[in-house]
Amino acid sequence: MPSITEEKREYEAKLNGYLDQYSKIIICNMNNVRSQQVHDVRRDLRGKGAFLMGKKTLQAKIVDNRASRADASANDQMLNKKCEELSLLTGNTGLLFTNNEVSEISAILDRYRVQAPARVGAIAPCDVIIPAGNTGMEPTATSFFQALQIATKINKGTVEIIADKKVLSEGDKVDNSTAALLQKLKISPFYYQVEIVSVWDRGVIFSKKDLSTTDAQIEKFLIEGISNMSALSLGAGIPTASTFPIMLADAFKSLLGASIASEYVFEEYNGAKLRQDAIDGKLGGAAPAAAAAPVAAAAAPAAAAKAPEPEEEDDDLGMGGLF
Numbered sequence: 001m002p003s004i005t006e007e008k009r010e011y012e013a014k015l016n017g018y019l020d021q022y023s024k025i026i027i028c029n030m031n032n033v034r035s036q037q038v039h040d041v042r043r044d045l046r047g048k049g050a051f052l053m054g055k056k057t058l059q060a061k062i063v064d065n066r067a068s069r070a071d072a073s074a075n076d077q078m079l080n081k082k083c084e085e086l087s088l089l090t091g092n093t094g095l096l097f098t099n100n101e102v103s104e105i106s107a108i109l110d111r112y113r114v115q116a117p118a119r120v121g122a123i124a125p126c127d128v129i130i131p132a133g134n135t136g137m138e139p140t141a142t143s144f145f146q147a148l149q150i151a152t153k154i155n156k157g158t159v160e161i162i163a164d165k166k167v168l169s170e171g172d173k174v175d176n177s178t179a180a181l182l183q184k185l186k187i188s189p190f191y192y193q194v195e196i197v198s199v200w201d202r203g204v205i206f207s208k209k210d211l212s213t214t215d216a217q218i219e220k221f222l223i224e225g226i227s228n229m230s231a232l233s234l235g236a237g238i239p240t241a242s243t244f245p246i247m248l249a250d251a252f253k254s255l256l257g258a259s260i261a262s263e264y265v266f267e268e269y270n271g272a273k274l275r276q277d278a279i280d281g282k283l284g285g286a287a288p289a290a291a292a293a294p295v296a297a298a299a300a301p302a303a304a305a306k307a308p309e310p311e312e313e314d315d316d317l318g319m320g321g322l323f
Contacts, residue, residue: 014052015052015059018050019066021099025097026199027093027196028093028109028195028196029091029092030053032190032192033193034114037114037193038053041109048105052095060083063080066080067080078203082205102206109196113193114191114192115190117183118168118187120174121174122174123171123172124173125170125191126170126189129165130150130181132161132164133160134155135159135185138159139157144184145181148165148167148181151165199211234246
C-alpha cells in the first residue's frame with residue numbers, strides 16, 4: 001500500500017477540523033483568480049471563516065473516510081453522498097468554511113473583484129457588447145470591424161461604430177480577432193473574483209440561483225401562497241388562521257341582517273345599535289349593502305305571503321253576458 005505522507009495527514013486533520021468547526025461550506029469557482037485576490041480574501045475572512053484549497057481527489061477521499069467512520073454523523077454521510085451525486089469536489093474550486101451568513105461572505109468576495117481584458121482562448125463569463133460611437137481609430141483599422149461584421153462609417157477621418165454590437169455571448173471562446181479589437185478599443189470586458197458556485201448548509205445544498213433570490217421575492221411567493229390557500233379555504237367553508245376573521249365577520253353580517261328582517265334585537269356585540277344604524281343607513285363602507293342583502297332576502301317571502309292574489313274574473317269576451 002502507498003504510504004501516506006505527513007503533509008497529507010496534516011491536510012486531513014485541517015479539513016476535518018474545519019468540518020467540525022463550521023456548519024456551512026461555500027464552494028467557490030477559482031478560474032482566472034489571481035493569487036493576490038486569494039490573499040486579500042483570506043485576510044478579510046479572519047475571525048469569520050477559513051479558505052482551503054487542495055487536490056479534489058484528496059478532499060473527496062477525506063470526506064468519504066469521514067462518512068465511513070463508525071461514529072459518523074448523518075450530516076457527514078449526507079455531505080459525502082451529495083459530493084458524489086453532484087460532483088461538488090471537482091474542477092478548479094476552493095472550499096470556504098464559515099458559520100456566518102452567506103451574504104456577509106459574499107460581500108467580502110465581491111470586494112476583490114478585478115477587471116481583466118479578453119485574452120485569446122478565454123471563456124467569456126458574460127455578454128460583451130461594443131457600444132456605438134467614435135472609436136478614434138484610423139480608417140485603416142476597418143478590417144477588424146469587417147471581420148466581426150460590425151457596421152462602421154468614416155466620420156472626420158476616424159472610424160465610427162453605427163450601432164451597438166454584441167461580439168461575445170456568455171460561454172463563448174474568445175478568438176484572435178475579437179481579442180485584438182477589444183484591445184485596440186481599450187475595453188476590458190471581464191471581471192474575475194472568487195465566485196460562489198453552491199453552498200452546503202447542514203444537509204441542504206443551495207445553488208447560485210437559489211442564493212440570488214431576494215427577500216422581496218420570498219415575501220411575494222408567501223403572500224401569493226397565503227392568498228390562494230385563503231381563497232380555497234373560503235370556498236370550501238373550512239376555517240383557517242387566515243380566513244377565520246373573514247368568516248366570523250360574514251357570519252355576523254348575516255346575523256345582523258336576520259335581526260333586521262325578523263325584528264329580533266340582540267344586545268351582544270353592540271347588536272342593537274348596529275341594527276338601528278343599518279336601518280338608518282349610517283353604517284359606513286360596504287356594511288349597509290351587506291346588511292341590506294339579507295334583509296331583502298328575508299323580507300321577500302314575507303311580502304309574498306302578505307300580498308293576496310287577485311281573484312280571476314270570467315271574461316265574457318264582450319258578449320254582454322250572453323253565455
